[in-house]
Amino acid sequence: MNWYEGAGPEGDIVLSSRVRLARNLKEFPFPHKLSPATAREVADRIEEALFSASANLKREFASLEMDAMEETDRVSMVEKHLISKEFAAGGTGRRTLVNRDESISMMVNEEDHVRIQAMRAGFALDESYADALRLARLFEEKLDIGFHPQFGYGTACPTNTGTGMRASVMVHLPGLVMTGYIAAVVESLRKIGFTVRGLYGENSEATGAIFQVSNQITLGVSEEETVADLKRLVVQGLEQERGIRKELYRLQPLTLEDRVNRAYGILKYARKISSEEALQQLSDIRLGVSLGLLRNIRVETLNRLTLGVGPATLQKTVGRPMGPDERDAARAATIRDCL
Amino acid sequence: MNWYEGAGPEGDIVLSSRVRLARNLKEFPFPHKLSPATAREVADRIEEALFSASANLKREFASLEMDAMEETDRVSMVEKHLISKEFAAGGTGRRTLVNRDESISMMVNEEDHVRIQAMRAGFALDESYADALRLARLFEEKLDIGFHPQFGYGTACPTNTGTGMRASVMVHLPGLVMTGYIAAVVESLRKIGFTVRGLYGENSEATGAIFQVSNQITLGVSEEETVADLKRLVVQGLEQERGIRKELYRLQPLTLEDRVNRAYGILKYARKISSEEALQQLSDIRLGVSLGLLRNIRVETLNRLTLGVGPATLQKTVGRPMGPDERDAARAATIRDCL
Numbered sequence: 001m002n003w004y005e006g007a008g009p010e011g012d013i014v015l016s017s018r019v020r021l022a023r024n025l026k027e028f029p030f031p032h033k034l035s036p037a038t039a040r041e042v043a044d045r046i047e048e049a050l051f052s053a054s055a056n057l058k059r060e061f062a063s064l065e066m067d068a069m070e071e072t073d074r075v076s077m078v079e080k081h082l083i084s085k086e087f088a089a090g091g092t093g094r095r096t097l098v099n100r101d102e103s104i105s106m107m108v109n110e111e112d113h114v115r116i117q118a119m120r121a122g123f124a125l126d127e128s129y130a131d132a133l134r135l136a137r138l139f140e141e142k143l144d145i146g147f148h149p150q151f152g153y154g155t156a157c158p159t160n161t162g163t164g165m166r167a168s169v170m171v172h173l174p175g176l177v178m179t180g181y182i183a184a185v186v187e188s189l190r191k192i193g194f195t196v197r198g199l200y201g202e203n204s205e206a207t208g209a210i211f212q213v214s215n216q217i218t219l220g221v222s223e224e225e226t227v228a229d230l231k232r233l234v235v236q237g238l239e240q241e242r243g244i245r246k247e248l249y250r251l252q253p254l255t256l257e258d259r260v261n262r263a264y265g266i267l268k269y270a271r272k273i274s275s276e277e278a279l280q281q282l283s284d285i286r287l288g289v290s291l292g293l294l295r296n297i298r299v300e301t302l303n304r305l306t307l308g309v310g311p312a313t314l315q316k317t318v319g320r321p322m323g324p325d326e327r328d329a330a331r332a333a334t335i336r337d338c339l
Numbered sequence: 340m341n342w343y344e345g346a347g348p349e350g351d352i353v354l355s356s357r358v359r360l361a362r363n364l365k366e367f368p369f370p371h372k373l374s375p376a377t378a379r380e381v382a383d384r385i386e387e388a389l390f391s392a393s394a395n396l397k398r399e400f401a402s403l404e405m406d407a408m409e410e411t412d413r414v415s416m417v418e419k420h421l422i423s424k425e426f427a428a429g430g431t432g433r434r435t436l437v438n439r440d441e442s443i444s445m446m447v448n449e450e451d452h453v454r455i456q457a458m459r460a461g462f463a464l465d466e467s468y469a470d471a472l473r474l475a476r477l478f479e480e481k482l483d484i485g486f487h488p489q490f491g492y493g494t495a496c497p498t499n500t501g502t503g504m505r506a507s508v509m510v511h512l513p514g515l516v517m518t519g520y521i522a523a524v525v526e527s528l529r530k531i532g533f534t535v536r537g538l539y540g541e542n543s544e545a546t547g548a549i550f551q552v553s554n555q556i557t558l559g560v561s562e563e564e565t566v567a568d569l570k571r572l573v574v575q576g577l578e579q580e581r582g583i584r585k586e587l588y589r590l591q592p593l594t595l596e597d598r599v600n601r602a603y604g605i606l607k608y609a610r611k612i613s614s615e616e617a618l619q620q621l622s623d624i625r626l627g628v629s630l631g632l633l634r635n636i637r638v639e640t641l642n643r644l645t646l647g648v649g650p651a652t653l654q655k656t657v658g659r660p661m662g663p664d665e666r667d668a669a670r671a672a673t674i675r676d677c678l
Binding site for chain 2: 254255257258261262264265266267268269270271272325329332
């Protein structure tokens with residue numbers, strides 16, 4: 001079972017918590033300045049550090065050479081948030097180290113020598129941070145990691161220098177979207193140094209009312225402060241979103257019941273569906289489940305579908321390449337079977 | 340059971356066949372020139388002619404004084420095509436004679452002294468004509484009916500003079516609508532003296548791809564010719580529509596399957612629905628049933644719902660007046676229960 005097939009704390013609103021730590025080897029230039037041979041050397045050193053640490057880790061982690069993989073497999077990893085879109089394009093020495101349940105993945109030779117990412121279902125930032133930190137410490141024991149006593153960890157891009165940390169949560173905020181309050185929330189988060197994006201990165205629209213909130217600031221704050229700040233914001237957001245949902249339901253029970261039940265009826269019967277519409281209907285169903293309007297649907301199922309209906313992941317599941325029409329049909333069939 | 344709760348020949352496309360005959364008493368002016376007292380006298384004479392003909396007819400027919408009825412009941416009769424909208428407004432001497440299964444209704448003192456209307460499920464114009472004719476003959480035996488050897492039956496409006504007949508079919512033509520061919524079909528029917536209207540009269544849009552086709556010409560043709568002409572047109576239309584449906588399905592099976600299944604999913608799960616949307620979704624379901632894409636749904640059920648989801652009929656079924664929101668909820672519940 002992959003990590004996202006489970007459900008975590010506050011799972012009605014928080015889909016996942018993620019912490020990413022960037023680390024670089026002191027004696028090598030940053031990846032964009034490496035020769036192919038040196039890039040491979042860096043990758044080997046990092047892999048070696050991980051695999052030599054314990055037999056458990058060696059069993060637990062797979063090493064995937066990006067250039068040796070099928071495109072579908074690489075894009076599927078992007079859809080599951082294991083790697084970045086840029087990294088999926090491949091390049092010599094680019095390698096992903098990923099554990100069995102896909103909760104921890106490390107991009108080697110992306111922007112930095114290694115980016116350690118730990119994901120958990122639900123609201124579990126402390127745990128994600130602990131997961132990522134454990135591996136970062138392992139590398140620090142075994143390798144010469146660039147660290148400046150005043151400025152912290154060195155990174156290829158100055159916006160990451162300091163903690164080298166990006167802590168983020170993926171949250172479902174249909175109440176804030178329906179009422180239009182989301183714009184003000186996003187604006188106020190930006191003002192205090194947090195970024196809000198859609199399900200798939202920088203420029204993606206918030207399809208299905210799913211947002212990623214992450215810290216922007218890495219310099220002059222500690223990792224613990226960053227996590228604590230984000231946690232506080234999430235707790236505030238949870239309260240706001242829950243309050244709005246209750247109020248919306250109190251004011252227009254029939255409208256909400258109709259909306260979530262129609263979404264269920266459509267997903268239960270559609271014979272083709274785009275990934276965008278699927279995410280939108282799944283969003284309405286998720287809202288219905290959280291309000292107790294739809295029974296017998298588990299948040300785990302919704303999490304699995306939310307990350308599983310992307311074009312590439314779908315093709316991986318079906319086991320062969322498909323054209324857009326065929327994908328829309330396979331997506332509808334997958335969803336019907338799951339609900 | 341009402342007539343429309345059954346299904347008739349070619350029921351996948353022809354919802355119903357209807358023949359209306361207008362008759363007037365020679366010794367009285369047309370209704371719009373009658374005093375209240377004389378209007379009542381005309382109504383009494385017509386009712387008397389019907390009820391005195393046989394004990395069976397007396398048992399079979401109810402006499403409803405329009406002015407004595409609740410508005411909901413009158414509007415519901417319009418929704419079921421038993422009477423015209425204008426007639427439902429009431430007026431002294433306006434009376435409806437209607438049989439138990441509502442297949443025969445007579446408007447007394449509408450535009451003409453009596454308009455006999457016979458309806459049958461499916462493609463059954465001969466039978467509807469026979470039903471109407473039987474009653475017209477009865478009136479001719481018992482009353483002095485205005486008839487001119489050269490010009491035929493006298494009517495209040497000259498557009499009905501001659502046969503005084505309006506023969507019509509209610510047909511479901513989603514294939515012609517989806518492909519856009521319907522515009523040309525309507526145009527060519529108009530050119531040869533036939534009118535095409537939506538589900539509810541002159542100016543109504545063809546919601547749910549349901550059309551009424553009726554003869555326009557009553558002078559210089561016989562009743563039998565009129566029925567034969569309309570029958571021929573319906574047979575042509577049936578072939579066209581069936582051909583298009585098959586072709587649409589052959590070209591885009593998934594698109595059609597998706598459309599009809601989504602309609603089913605929505606009607607099966609919606610918690611509120613307008614009558615217009617209900618008719619549209621029922622239209623898609625009807626198409627799906629006719630193509631064998633949806634099983635276990637009977638055409639009879641669709642007929643009942645098509646005529647049963649109007650605001651007034653719905654309130655009659657539920658048994659109390661309702662606001663628009665409540666009606667939309669009751670409509671959704673009624674449809675869910677039936678499917």
